[in-house]
Amino acid sequence: MSEEPPPKIAVLVFPGSNDDRDAALALDRLGAEPTLVWHAERELPAVKAVVLPGGFSYGDYLRCGAIARFAPVMGAVRRFADADGLVLGICNGFQVLCEAGLLPGALRPNASLSFVCRDVGLRVERTDTPFTSRAEAGQRLTVPVKHGEGCYFADAELLAELERNGQVILRYEENPNGSVAAIAGVTNDTGTVFGLMPHPEHAVDPLLGSADGAVILGSLVDAARERILTAA
Amino acid sequence: MKATILVRPKPGILDPQGEAVQSSLRQLGFDVDNARVGRLIDLELGNGAADPEHARAELGRMCEQLLANPLIESFEIALDE
Numbered sequence: 001m002s003e004e005p006p007p008k009i010a011v012l013v014f015p016g017s018n019d020d021r022d023a024a025l026a027l028d029r030l031g032a033e034p035t036l037v038w039h040a041e042r043e044l045p046a047v048k049a050v051v052l053p054g055g056f057s058y059g060d061y062l063r064c065g066a067i068a069r070f071a072p073v074m075g076a077v078r079r080f081a082d083a084d085g086l087v088l089g090i091c092n093g094f095q096v097l098c099e100a101g102l103l104p105g106a107l108r109p110n111a112s113l114s115f116v117c118r119d120v121g122l123r124v125e126r127t128d129t130p131f132t133s134r135a136e137a138g139q140r141l142t143v144p145v146k147h148g149e150g151c152y153f154a155d156a157e158l159l160a161e162l163e164r165n166g167q168v169i170l171r172y173e174e175n176p177n178g179s180v181a182a183i184a185g186v187t188n189d190t191g192t193v194f195g196l197m198p199h200p201e202h203a204v205d206p207l208l209g210s211a212d213g214a215v216i217l218g219s220l221v222d223a224a225r226e227r228i229l230t231a232a
Numbered sequence: 233m234k235a236t237i238l239v240r241p242k243p244g245i246l247d248p249q250g251e252a253v254q255s256s257l258r259q260l261g262f263d264v265d266n267a268r269v270g271r272l273i274d275l276e277l278g279n280g281a282a283d284p285e286h287a288r289a290e291l292g293r294m295c296e297q298l299l300a301n302p303l304i305e306s307f308e309i310a311l312d313e
Contacts, residue, residue: 063301070298099301106303113248153245153304178246 006033007224010047012077012093014039014057014068019090019201023053023217026201030214032221039071048224049086050077052093054146054199064107064149065095074100086130086227087193088220091147094185094195103188103195104162105154110147111178117146119209120198121173122184129169129187130223131194134215141212143198145176150197152179152186165189170196233277233284234312235291239300240270273299284313 009032013020024034035045039057044050058067068074074096081087081102089097097103110116119142124135135141154162159180162168170185177197185196200213241247247268254267275294281287288311295307 062298066298066301106301108246108304109248111246111248113252151246155303178248 006031007048007228008033009049009224010035010037010044011051012037016057016059017053017055019054023051023201026204026217030218030221039073042072044076048227052089052096054091057092065099068096069100081193084192089195091197097195102193105152107149108151108153109149110151115148116176119144120176123171126169129191131216131219133219142210143200143203143213145198147197150177152183154180233287235275236310237273237299238308239305242306245304
C-alpha cells in the first residue's frame with residue numbers, strides 16, 4: 001500500500017497579508033501540502049481546506065476585512081464553504097470571514113484601545129470539531145495574540161444562539177480585548193468554518209514558547225486528510 | 233450629485249475611541265460627558281444616479297453592503313441635490 005498523499009490546503013494571500021508564510025510553514029510541518037493562492041484568483045485549486053491568514057489585508061481600510069471580502073478569490077471561498085468545505089480564518093482572516101458573513105458577529109477595536117501582543121491562555125470548549133479534534137476536553141492552550149481590533153461582538157440574541165448551538169469553540173482565560181463572553185474563536189452554524197483571533201501558526205514549535213497551536217492546525221490537517229479518504 | 237454618509241457605532245456598542253477622545257478633552261479642561269467616534273464619507277455620484285429617489289436607494293444599498301456594518305453601526309444619508 002502506498003503512503004497517503006498529504007492533504008492540500010490553500011493559504012490565501014491578500015495585499016497586506018503577513019502571516020501567510022508562517023501558516024504555510026506550520027501546515028507543511030504538520031503534514032499538509034500548503035499552496036499559496038493570490039487574492040486575484042477566481043478559482044481555488046483542488047484543496048481540502050482553505051486558510052485565511054493574519055495580516056492587514058487592504059490596509060484595514062474602512063473596517064478590518066471589509067475590503068478583502070470583495071477580493072475575486074472570495075467568491076470561490078464562499079462556494080467552497082457553501083459546499084461544506086473546511087475554512088479557517090486566523091486574526092485578519094477571522095475579520096474577513098465575519099465581514100463576508102461566513103461567520104457570525106463582528107470584530108471591534110480592543111476595549112483597551114491598545115494593540116495586544118502576547119501569549120494568552122485559551123480554553124477549548126469543544127473537541128468534536130474539525131479544528132479541535134486533537135485537543136482533550138477542557139484543555140488549556142497557550143497561543144499568542146497580536147491585534148488591535150480583536151474585540152468580538154455579538155448582540156444578546158446572537159450570543160444566546162451561538163451558546164445554544166455550541167458555536168463557541170475557544171474562550172480566553174483572561175479576556176485581552178473585551179470580547180463578549182471572552183470568545184476567542186467561533187464557528188458557523190454547520191461547524192465547517194472557524195475563525196479565531198489567536199495565532200496557532202506562531203505556536204508550533206516549543207522553541208517559540210509554545211507548540212499548542214499545533215493542536216488546532218493539526219486537527220485541521222487531520223480533518224483535511226479524512227476528506228481525501230472519504231472522497232477516494 | 234453629492235452625498236455625505238455618516239456612520240456611527242450603534243448605541244450600546246462599546247466605543248473605546250470615543251472614550252479616549254472624551255478623556256483627552258477632559259484633560260484639556262473641556263466639560264464633556266460622552267464622545268462617540270464615527271466615520272464620514274463624501275461621495276460624488278455619477279450621472280447614472282441623477283434621480284434623487286434612485287440615488288437615495290443606491291446609497292442605502294452602499295451602506296448596507298460596504299460602508300457600514302449593520303451589526304455594529306448605524307448610518308445616515310445626506311443628499312446634496
